[in-house]
Amino acid sequence: MTYDWDLIERLLLEAQASANQPYKPRIYAEEVAEEHLREGEPVPGGIDHFKRVGGDLEGVLFYGGFIEPRPEELGGTGRNFILTERGARLLSYISQGFPQHETFRRWLDEKGEAALEGEVFDEVAARLEQQRPG
Template sequence: MTYDWDLMLRLLREVQKPGNEHFRPRQYADEHALALEEAGKPMPNLDSLKAEAQNYESLLFEGGFMVSRPEEQGGNGENFILTERGQRLLGMLEGTGSADWRRQLDDKGEAALVPEVFDGVAMA
């Protein structure tokens, strides 16, 4: 299994937005699918994509890539901020050499977002 790194990138970017909006992975999956379609790519199965986005939310939270946003930063219990690990993942997915980083993460399969595995790849 490999992750949909473009969808993951979309979620990480949404986490970075300021304010007290709720984090809505299913909505972001819808918007991601529409962007794919507009770019001439096949429309993915929306139900699967929405489920995947919700799963990614859990993986990112449980893996320490994001934490609940503090109240003084607009936290409402349903929004987040990126941790240092999350910022590294964001940089790997959108920065220079992102194709190489994605390939390295894909080589780890499902374990790519296990904190110890991810940290090993990110520090290499």
């Protein structure tokens, strides 16, 4: 199994921007699925499945140490998040504006579901950092 990195990028961006509003991963997933369809890309399992995956990814990102509850003084509502340092690194490396994002996504895909386990991600990120021009 591999992850939909466009969806994860969107979930991380929304967590980053969720001050004073609830985090809605199923809605974001539906929007990403619709974008895929407009671009002629497949949506395995259909939109409803993609929405479930979006909801599940909230837990994966939380337990992997990529997001954490947003503090009240930063707009926390008890139902939203901020990125951790690990989450900010993931967002940076998978963002389409990052020159090596396709390589990094491929390396993460090679790890399968384990790619979003914190320690596994850290190993892959270290590999990328070693190969970046200094």
